[in-house]
Amino acid sequence: MTTIEGNLQGLRERIARACAQAGREVEEVSLLAVSKTFGPDAVRQAQAAGQRSFGENYVQEGVEKILALRESAALQGDLIEWHCIGPVQSNKTRLVATHFDWMQSVDRLKIAQRLSEQRPEDMPPLQVCLQVNVDGGLTKSGVAPNALLPLAEAVAALPRLRLRGLMCIPEPAEGFEAQQALFLQARGLFERLNDDGFALDTLSMGMSDDLEAAVAAGSTMVRVGRAVFGGRPGKVTSPA
Ligand SMILES: *Cc1c(COP(=O)(O)O)cnc(C)c1O
16 A cells, blocks of 8 residues: 555545544545645555545646646546645636636635636636635735625626635634634635525635544535645745
8 A cells, every 4th residue: 555545544534533523424525635746646646546636736836737647547537626726826817727627716806707718618617616714814815704795796607617615724723622613714604605595515624734623614625735645845945
């Protein structure tokens, strides 16, 4: 068994335990393997172990991996689903629209409009989540909760996008309850939108260190990198 295969197995058990603890069915929570900084081989190994959905933060790096894997994936007849989960500048939207299946970090209408205009006609609509900033972190991306409804209405009206849900990345909080409280804010916003007539089915939250709290708060998709692929190399610091 490869390390990645073993990690995936351990992670599936961890998610199953978190679901059992929260009184939820394990089928309610899917696993997005975050492959940023890891090469195509790592993705292939995870794929061989049954993983189908992968997340990338950096558009350029993600597209290179998508292209590298497309041919072998098509030969095997099983397609990988690619999610963009990082912030995207206007000049990168076309790369996202032409290569990814999902875009989870939409927080501005302008980006959504470009993605809709640039989504090729021969591809299915781009599946979209709105990134919401639940803890008010000033430097972080994400739409403020009080601006969420108008953004959701505008995005839902775009022809080549399909609004699926919300995504959030709260700051690490001290302890399970505090972390869960942040995730519960996202859950509340998600339910309010559905009460308003949206048919959202995806609440993307929880990572390697906090997935139990996210699952307890209603996450339907955990995004896990290190617990699948191992530690990422530290940030490269520029020479002094
Ligand atoms: C890196 C990243 C993850 C995965 O984080 P890990 O701590 O490696 O599990 C999930 N979501 C986003 C948006 C990320 O950037």
